[in-house]
Amino acid sequence: MAMAGRIRSSLPVLQRLISGADSLSSQRPPIQLSLLPTFSASEFSRNYATASTPLKAEKVKLPLALFGGTGNYASALYLSAVKSNVLDKVESELLDLVEASRRSTTFAQFTKDLSVPKDIRVKAINAISDEAKLSDITRNFLVILAENGRLRNIEDITKRFVELTMAHKGEVNVTVTSVIALPPQEEKELKETLQELIGKGKKVKIQQKIDPSILGGLVVEFSQKVFDMSIKTRAKQMERFLRQPVTELI
Incomplete structure (x- = not known):
């Protein structure tokens, strides 16, 4: 049981x-x-x-x-x-x-x-x-x-x-936030990329998190680092850029 x-x-x-x-x-x-x-x-x-x-x-x-x-x-x-x-x-x-x-x-x-x-x-x-x-x-x-x-x-x-x-096991927990669950092949490719970034001797464990509010893209978090590649964040960055006075853009 x-x-x-x-x-x-x-x-x-x-x-x-x-x-x-x-x-x-x-x-x-x-x-x-x-x-x-x-x-x-x-x-x-x-x-x-x-x-x-x-x-x-x-x-x-x-x-x-x-x-x-x-x-x-x-x-x-x-x-x-x-x-x-x-x-x-x-x-x-x-x-x-x-x-x-x-x-x-x-x-x-x-x-x-x-x-x-x-x-x-x-x-x-x-x-x-x-x-x-x-x-x-x-x-x-x-x-x-x-x-x-x-x-x-x-x-x-x-x-x-x-x-x-x-x-103890040399594992690194990576939280990946996306709008929908990553297909197996995309998860595999992301894991390989993260493995290269984190380095040898560490084992990457991906935990997927679903959040439709990010609109698209990915948010990757591990070891107190955050890589925000979401459409929501990019849209906010673009909005801030467009709201700047013209003199600040020249």
Whole structure:
């Protein structure tokens, strides 16, 4: 059974756990965001290493420096996943979990509801992990997020984690925006051109995005670079040019 399906099948358990906590949560004020615990990268690594399966002794380096709270969580998870040799599995589980949360309103609301008591959050995560047969690394990570009121950040953390896995694999994610989906041959030619531009040793992964508002052409984004070759942008440039006073054009 796919991850999304397994998580959906565990939702009755989740609902029972939450409903059982209703009487408790109604007697206590919602948790304030400012009161949630925060972790530095080193603090989180120590806590996560303690909760995870035994790690190998060799030193593992991050392929990319990430900053901020979500960056710290993603980095700690990456280090543990690499040391336990389950990087691809953890990445797949996180992506499936995010997709499942998008499809299930109940699960999405659960991850964002800070009024649910911590012990109920942890029980629910363990129940879901059992049903979905998640790896120990992913389970322990989700438990820590549940304990610290950070489940609401799972999508952002996953995005940062994928940045690390792509850097680890030497992959460069390129977003190509067009009016319609690129035909296979055009996508192949664009990928070859981008490969030459980015250089050897990197693997180009194209993610197509459809946006009729650009009118035509392409917008290519990667590594914080944007190449806007859309008809919409060219039309705006031409409009600005035509609106300039004649004296400025001479």
